Every structure is written in structure tokens, then in C-alpha cells.
Amino acid sequence: MFSRFITYSVSLFFSLTMFTISFPGRAEALTNIAEYQQIKGMIREPLTLSVMLNNGQPAILDAFVTRPVSKKPLPVVLITNGTTGTAEFDRWTLNPNRYSSTAIAFARHGYAAVVVLRQGYGQSSGAAEYTGHSCIQPFHLQAGEQDVQNMVAALAAVRRNSWASADNAMLVGMSAGGFAVIATGATNPPGVKAVINFDGGRGAIDGKSLCDKTGLMKTYEQFGKIATLPSLWLYAKNDKSFPPDIGREMFNAYQQNKSPARFIVMPPYGKDGHVFMDSAPESFWWNTVATFLEQYHQPFQEIIKLPAVNLIEPSALNAAGKTAFSGYETTQRYEKAFATDPDGDWGAAYWARNSQEAAATALSICTKEQRKGAAKCNLYAINNNYASEKVH
Template sequence: MRRSVLRLAMLLMTAAWIPSSYAVRPSSAAASSFAADIHESVTDIAVSVNERSGRAVTAKVVITQFKPDGDGPFPFVLLNHGRAPNRAQPPRFQLTQQARYFVQRGFAVFVPTRIGYGALGTEPDPENAGPCKAKNYASIAQAASDEILAVIAYAARLPYVDAQRLLLVGQSVGGYSTVATVARNPAGLIAAINFAGGSGGDPKTRPGEPCEADKLDQMFANFGLTSKVPMLWLYTENDQHFSAQHGRAWHAAFINAGGQAELKVLPPFGRDGHRLFSAGLDIWQPLVSHFLDEHGFPAQKK
């Protein structure tokens, strides 16, 4: 077990030195109504990643952007989405209400629609980890974190962004990908938040039980070996993708390997606590605000 964990850590640390290629282009992705009050805009970048088979692909990552009034420079946050059964919807991820909270806290916000999602097409799909009995969770971690690192590099070059004050946030597979990115220690990263992070869940066929959960134990231990910043992890007792039991086990694996993370397992939320990030803003915002206040992102003075 320990030998496998160390081998995975070396693979991720080696990959961290290989920059993803990217080129900024105006986005042609269809836009619904834009949130003018928080200066919503959209662009895309081309990113090169590897699929599970090892085949290299280059495709576009659409980025929805929001910012406060003024010229900045502002701290910045990436909001990383999960994986729905219909990956073509939404056409691009906006997470407008969540973004508005962070803009009001003084952040410039970037919401990537990763490769394999949205209006630009569901293929290639570098986050396909394979069949339930043969999951390759390391390939998801590598591909998604490559994309996230490319978006960080893009955002850090913008004149209104403070490249030394980065926060990462993700939900579900986006939470798992956020932890994977934390383990690669991008420049400027101060803290990160994981909402119900994991992979391989199916509430219809295996409520609360992800495929090969022991492999995820190993992956989170791997991430803990090289992670250096404080994290907040939020799970719920009635998550239909990843039960609270697994959230606790993954957290234990992470911190026992050296990671820093405060775990909060919240009471049941609605019919499926996995929806807390999208539908329970009034519940998680006070917890996140406290975490941000404690870790270098105090609330903006009115």
C-alpha cells in the first residue's frame, strides 16, 4: 500500500513540472444571459491532456469569468464543477450564485468547463476512468488537474488578478480534482475547499457507494503526501454519491499522509446531500466565510 502511494506521488510530482500547453482565443460558446452586475464574460483556451489510454488530446476549455468592480488586483478563485450523466448540459458552467458570493468577498472568479463537457462536445472524455470494476482514478486526477493548472496560468496573467492569492474550490469530481491540484502546489495557492469530493458514484445503482472506494482511499493518501495548504472539506450524512463514511475515510487518508484539512460532515440536506454546493448556499456560506477569514481572505469592508 505505502509503496503504491509513493509511486503515485512521484508520478504526480513529475507531471507537475510539465506545463500544459494553452493558447487564449475568444470563445464561440453560446452564452445565456450574462450577469452584468458581476461583469460576467467568457473565453476559451486550448489545453493538451492525456486520456486514460495515454493518448494525448488537445481541446478547448471554456472559462466563464466574473469580477468585482474596479481594476484590482483581486485574489482569484477557480470553481471546479462535477460530472453529471448528461455531460452536454449545461452548455457552459456558470455557477452564477456561487460566483456572486465570491465576487462579493472580493474575488475574481473563474469557472472552467472542462474537456468532455458542455456545448463544445462530450468527446474526447479524459475524465472517463473506465468500468466500475477497473477504475483508473489517477488518470482523472492527472487530466483534470492539468486543465485546472492551465486555467490558473491563464488567469494569473490578467492585469486585474493578484497571482499570489489563489483559492481553489470544487464539488464532486471537481472537488476530487481540486484536491489533486492542491497536491501539485500551484504558484500563489493559499487555501482550498472540497465540497463532496470523489469519483465513481452512481446514486441510482449504488447509493452512497462509489466504485472501488479503496482505490480512492489510496488516491487521497497520495494527495496528502505533497499537499501544503489548508483545506476545508464539506460532506453530508445523506450524500447519495459518496456516503459520509467514505468522506471520513478519505479525509483520514489525506491527513494521515500529511495533508491539512478540516472536515465538516453536515446533517442530511434535502433528498441528496450531494447537492449542497448548488442548492444549500445559505448553509455552506457561513462555514466558508469563517474558513476564508481564518486563512488570508478576510471579508471586504463596505
């Protein structure tokens, strides 16, 4: 039996059938929630946000909500995405479930957590904020202006839902999304209470330099001059895109007007801490965030416990497969699937748009890694359930 090592995978599929018809300013839920892992006490479902931007242009924003079951409006956490700067990946591969574990963490503590992909990402309409820019001319301020339009419009649409508070929200983002929420928070949107920036920035080159660093620092300085909302800036010690020293420079530029902000260096995570918001377990970062939330009188205590997942490990897995399955069982990176064959070859998929895509991706990975003539790969688990009633 060969040793196989499969890295985390995202879905490679895109379907226009996921769109629904909706009216400007509304957030419409898509119907088939059976396609998504459900957790007792929570609701997880996709949204299409049909909005009107403040430049008078309509837009559709790809989104997903994770929220406690509640008859009362819930404080909103609007979570937004980072970028690879590669249009093909950002458009065809990225989907809101990339941030499922982050959304679940906030929902477990009392929030309606809405992941929203800005224009040009996933199934959101329009072009990304970096379109037409280059490293020589990254136009940081203009990118921030587009981010603000997207985030403000998304928040207005979300607030029209009965489950969303009209006057209590937070903005959360990682990487380019961290830059986006700092830009948006600087406009002091009504009802937004705080901003959390996970490893945020723009124009990373090699972890040592930035595209138009002078312009980026001036942009942060401009944001800081008008910002009044409290913000938390978190940078992993081993971030390979924006190491803490660079993060601190952006923070210091923002802080020249003494806006209420706090900078924290997080422990190293994995091989590249830049991804800790979407990849690390909740336990890695929640206590730090909870301290900030408590300081500003926002919910921070657990109201929903995660259920224990008790999947029996496939019998034929080798050492690498056993490690992978253990990680699969515990992670909240939905939508996910695990496939294997009788010889112990395997494939795991995470962050798919729905359960069907996760299943297809896991099977594809398992099949690709098989020896010639090996028995057919079969689905073993989809999300936290066996793919069939029979345990193999």
C-alpha cells in the same frame, strides 16, 4: 386550473457560435454580456480558455467569470464541475452557469470567480476524465492526472488577465470536481493558497459503495503524502452520493501524512445534500467557508450587496406556482426565466447558458404542462427583469 409542479431545468441547447478564436494561454471574453444577468458592482461574462496542456496538447476550456469591478488584480477562485458520468448530459447540457450562485458568492466577497469546465464537459474540447473507464477499472489516479492538467492550464490562462492576481488563487470544486481540486492542490501549484472540496469523490454507486474503493483510498493517500496546501472538506449530512461516513474515509486516507485539512459535516439540504454547493442559497454555506478563509488570511467580508429583486407575482398562479415564483425571485441560479399563461400554468428554467436559452426552456416547460386548448404561454421574467415593460 390544474396543479402544476415543474422542477428546476437546465438549458438543452448547444451552440458552436459561442466559441471565439483565441491564442494558447489566453483567456478571451465573449462579447455579448447583455445575454447575462448583471449585478451592480460586478461583471459577469463568459470566457473561452485556449490553453496548452503539459502533455503538449492544445485544449479549449469552457468558462465564465464573475468578478467585482476593480482596477486592481483580484484573488482568483477557480471553480470546477461535478459529473453525472453520462457523456450526453455532461457534453450537451452542462454549462458554467450551473455554478453561478457559487461564483456570485465569492465575487461578492472580493474574488474573481472563474467557473471552468474540464475537458469533455460543456463546450470544452477533448474527452472527460472518465472516458474509457468502468466501475471495475475506474483508474482514479489517471483521472486525477487529467484533472490536474486541466486545472493548472486553466489557472495559467486566467492569470494572464489584468483583473486576475498572479499569485493568489484558490481551487473549489464539487463532487468529481471536488476530487479534481484535491488532486490539483496536492501538486502545490505556485500561488494557490487553499482548496475547498464540496462533497467531493469519485465512483459513487448507491451512497454505500464505491467503484474500486481500495484504489480510491490509495489515490487519496498518495495525494495527501505530497499536499501542503490547507484544504476544507464539506459533506452534507444527507448526501446521497458521498455520505459523510464515506467522505470521512476519503479524508482520513488523505490525512495519513497530516496535511493541513479540516473536515466538516454540513446540515442536510433538500432531498439530497450532494448538490448544496450549486443549489443551496449562499447563507447555507458561506459562514463555514468564511471562517476557513479568515484563518488563512483570504478575503471573507462582503464588499458588494445583492440588490433587492422586486418582481410582482403573476396573478393567476396556483399554490405551487406561487411557491415556484417566490423561489425564482430570490435565487441566484442564473441564467433563468419564468413563463406563464392566463390560466396559471407555468415553467421555470435555471442554469441556462444565456438568457435566450433560459427563455426558450421556460416557454417549452410551460407549454408542455398546459391543458389542451389552453391559451399561449408567454415569458413573464428573464433573470431579474420583466420580459416586457408591461406587468401582466
